[in-house]
Amino acid sequence: MGDVVRSPVSHRRLLRGGMGILIFGGLWWIGSILTQPGYLIPSPVATMQAFVELSTSVSTVQSPVFGTVTLPTNVAHLFQTFHHYVPGLLLGTAAGVVLGIAMAWHHTLDDWLTPIVRVLRPIPPLAWVVFAIVWFGIGHGGALFIVFVGGFWINFYGAYGAVEDVSNTTIEAAAVLGVEDDRTMLYSVVLPSALPQLLTAFRTSIGRCLMIVVGAELFGAPGVGSEIMTASNYFAMDIALAYMLLISIAFLTMDVGFRIVERLVLTWR
Numbered sequence: 001m002g003d004v005v006r007s008p009v010s011h012r013r014l015l016r017g018g019m020g021i022l023i024f025g026g027l028w029w030i031g032s033i034l035t036q037p038g039y040l041i042p043s044p045v046a047t048m049q050a051f052v053e054l055s056t057s058v059s060t061v062q063s064p065v066f067g068t069v070t071l072p073t074n075v076a077h078l079f080q081t082f083h084h085y086v087p088g089l090l091l092g093t094a095a096g097v098v099l100g101i102a103m104a105w106h107h108t109l110d111d112w113l114t115p116i117v118r119v120l121r122p123i124p125p126l127a128w129v130v131f132a133i134v135w136f137g138i139g140h141g142g143a144l145f146i147v148f149v150g151g152f153w154i155n156f157y158g159a160y161g162a163v164e165d166v167s168n169t170t171i172e173a174a175a176v177l178g179v180e181d182d183r184t185m186l187y188s189v190v191l192p193s194a195l196p197q198l199l200t201a202f203r204t205s206i207g208r209c210l211m212i213v214v215g216a217e218l219f220g221a222p223g224v225g226s227e228i229m230t231a232s233n234y235f236a237m238d239i240a241l242a243y244m245l246l247i248s249i250a251f252l253t254m255d256v257g258f259r260i261v262e263r264l265v266l267t268w269r
Contacts, residue, residue, distance in 0.1 A: 042238035051242040061222070064140055074246050081223030084143035085213045091144075092151025092209070093202055100159025101194075105186060117156075125150040126215050133219065143213060143221035150212040151205045158201020162194035199262050206258060210251050 025044050032043040042050070054074035061076045063069050064083060071079060103110040103117075125146050132142035166189075174189040217225025224243050231239040 039235050039237050042241055046238045047241040050238040051245055054242055077224050077227045078246060078250060081213060084140045085147055085209060088144040088147025089151045089205060089209045092148040093155045093205060096152040096155030097159040097198060100156040101163050104160045104163035121153060125212050129216060129219055138220040140221065143216040146216040147209050147213045151209045154205040154208055155201050159198055162197035163190055166190050166193045196266060203258050206254050207251055210247065214247060
């Protein structure tokens with residue numbers, strides 16, 4: 001009975017989504033016709049042609065891990081992006097989660113570090129670009145640092161809020177049942193209760209850090225962002241849009257994959 005009720009709703013949502021894409025594409029096409037000079041807003045057809053050309057041509061890039069690699073041109077530059085995006089995201093997540101949990105659980109540590117957090121948190125990750133260039137140079141290291149900063153703050157506040165939101169009732173019930181020491185309470189009660197919010201914060205950071213890494217690459221680090229900047233310098237806006245489409249595809253793929261993992265991890269709920 002449930003399937004019978006949900007199926008039409010699902011079909012309607014798919015139809016509405018398809019209509020939304022068609023309307024967006026139509027407005028994009030009209031805008032490309034009305035805008036002069038034409039290269040300012042490439043048409044959807046021109047953008048797709050550029051995407052296909054980038055996908056069918058090949059480029060050789062240098063990887064700090066795998067050495068010289070030959071791949072389809074757009075995949076090659078996305079591959080470069082992932083060399084600083086993935087480690088920056090994972091390291092930032094690990095550091096943010098550890099510090100967030102520690103500060104939320106230990107009030108003395110929270111008192112010591114909260115003023116520093118409030119000073120540093122409002123600074124946007126891209127504001128650290130100058131320091132990243134000076135400290136690590138224009139390359140993978142500098143971009144990795146920028147992504148690290150972005151991933152750190154998202155996951156720090158996610159972890160901090162997740163631990164704080166664990167109800168006192170849950171903690172008191174665990175204490176009544178025999179959980180007495182802090183370490184057991186943290187690992188057996190608090191962290192499992194906080195896990196859904198921790199995963200939500202990480203999922204958020206996947207998209208945010210991808211935006212941050214592209215911004216960092218605009219300053220010269222190899223990857224999709226630098227290719228967008230190069231294309232815009234030559235007014236090849238169709239190529240720039242093709243790379244933007246590639247970023248969207250990459251994010252959607254990672255988001256869907258993580259949602260599958262998240263459902264598997266949280267099957268106990």
